[in-house]
Amino acid sequence: MRKFALAATSLAAVTALALAGCSSRGDTTDTEGEGGAAGFAADATIGVALPDKTSENWVLAGDLFTTGLEEAGFNADVQYAPASNTVAEQQNQINSMITNGAEVIIIGAKDSAQLSSQVEAAKAEGITVIAYDRLITNTEAVDYYLAFDNFKVGQEQGQALLDGLAEKYPDADTYNIELFSGSPDDNNAGVFFNGAMDVLQPKIDDGTLNVVSGQTEVGQTATQGWLAQNAQSRMDTLLSANYQDTELHGVLSPNDTLARAIIESVRAAGKDLPVVTGQDSEVESVKSIVAGEQYMTIYKDTRALVAAAIEMVQELQAGEEPTGINDTETYDNGEKIVPSYLLPPVVVTQENAGEAYADNPDLLALTEQ
């Protein structure tokens, strides 16, 4: 009997709780939305969710965010995803930032497609979401995209290839080149390649440039996983199939790692080094450029990108629209066109290396040998 009494009591307790009425349902939704005139407190929490520490660029960005946001008076909550189960932990970290009451969350996504639930939850709390360096796709809830202009990067690579060819082979009218692109699973790879082809295609059409292998499609030129070994073996094959008796003048390479692999391949085949493009200003490639091997690279200054992000946060804090937005057409994430603030990349060759790296002591030291 006593048990029945117990059961009855518990039922009563639950019912009482249910009928207690007083609406305590958390109605924390902030209706002001993003970029509204309201702004927020000058010492608000700003969340920064970065991917795992796989490159020194991300480590540098994290340090700069921490110091920069603190200097600007904000409470910086900077978190890297761990190396294992990275996407899930990044989701958890973003959730924690929402719980911690962040006003703005800056996200360097590990996987661009897998954060929509979290940014939507942020949106529901009135938090402004900025996609940093990598666009977040398939959601309405991204407010801004901040990155280097990757199409521009491609264009600069294409132009630099033309300049380098003219510089190195002043007597030639036509040039033999080969094209490489990045990993097909990386959205940026296609953007780089299309940018470059924007410059190169007219020259291919008018016969100035001759792609001897005939491989000009992005699928044919792809380098799975951005792996140096894949670029090197493709270059080996291209050389033995097409360049036994033909001179190779130039190679479009999307980044520094692949550029060095291509140079290795050409060297192993005993040919003269062609004009090779690059990107990222990796230490080995900067040395190579100074030594006159690789022709060019692109410098995307993490400092400039972080500074732009912090400036954007300050504008949002004051309740203003971010002034840096310079592209409202290009970046479609599948649900909306995300207003973008695109920074111009800097082209680095042997000539201007010292100048381009003036504010980066590590790279500058390499140019002063």
Place this chain on the structure above:
Amino acid sequence: MTSTASTPTREDGGFRFRDLRKMFGGSQSTSRQFGILGALVVIILLFQALTGGKTLEPNNLINIVNGNAYVLILAVGMVMVIVAGHIDLSVGSVAAFVGIVVAQSMTLWGWPWPFAILLGLLLGALVGAWHGFWVAYVGVPAFIVTLAGMLLFRGANQWVGNSTSLPVPRDFTFIGGGFLPDFGPQFGYSNWTLILGLVAAVAVVWQERRLRKAQAQMGAEQAPFWVSAVKVGLLLAVVLLATYLFATGRVGTSFPISGIILAVLVLGYSFLTNNTTIGRHVYAVGGNWRAAELSGVDIRRTNFFVMFNMSVLAAVAGMLWIARSVASGPGDGVGWELDAIAAVFIGGAAVTGGIGTVVGSIIGGLVIAVLNNGLQLLSVTADYVQMIKGLVLLLAVAIDVYSKRQGRPSLIGRLTRNRGSGDDRPTASPAPEGAQTPTPAGGPAETARPQDLTPRG
């Protein structure tokens, strides 16, 4: 080994502190579960204090459930694999493989989501049959079979998905991140959550009542009534608090659907492991497969079952994950097997097999989940979080191993052994361990019987 065998206490009345041990059953593995449950409560309270109340905020609790349901589901299957004396390293890859196929079936082939879920379960079953065949009928160690499966299905994931992320339709995502719809009169709570809480509260009372009835019928030892009352009171308090918290989240939220799926699986598999022949066979095989075989247990069928079942649950976890992430990606499932295995061992399973419970593993998984969440709320960097999680895993298992070697049930057991009564009888069984007779110490809910059959190494 267990004190219950040597100190039969049938007398009623009389307050004896150590009777508290019987609250969650009297045997070693259950009192260890009690210990890990205590650790969970301590961790929750600690982080509740450190984060200024954010840990038990409704939305944070919802995040914890949604963000860990898939790992906890893996732990449900993994505990059975580990109890049977095997291991499954392939679960992350299997989940990723099922995830990408299910995502493609909806996004590329336009299948409605119920069919996609069926396809996912079917795929999981096929993969499970594959693993089960090699482990049970060919006799390749599960470690090797599933190591191969880890590579095989990771490759299959990348081959099918071309190493790209593929979004899934919104109407599918409710299973990983959705909530029950609001209905009826609105008075500030999620009505469905209240109903669920009510059902849980009734179930708690009914279960305890059934347990005592069964114990009485079998003539088994019963905890004094006041212990049952305290136990039911505590559980009701937890259920009511949880109901209140989950019911008062942001408007439009409720107890998450992923949590309901998890709860159903936990209940179902607790029943399966405790009350069904196949479930008991898993323990028998893991405890001593020769003895089990001589007793007429079909070893191969049992081994096939645990491997098969694990992959089906991995398929469920994979689908929950892509629903939560609204996309299937090439990095899905990396490291999940380790999270699931850690949850199982923190939850009290033995590396040698034969010991472990579904509920214990869920509690072990929640310890890691709450720790992870609390540290993230405190903005502790991922480097430290990983180090702390590693140490917690080591510490939890070390305490277990140490307690066993000392012949002591657990810290909690020591604490409660010689208190309250002037009774100083040694509570550890004096009999040689191997010769100990099986003691059906509890009723149907007593989950650790087979450990008494397990020879100690």
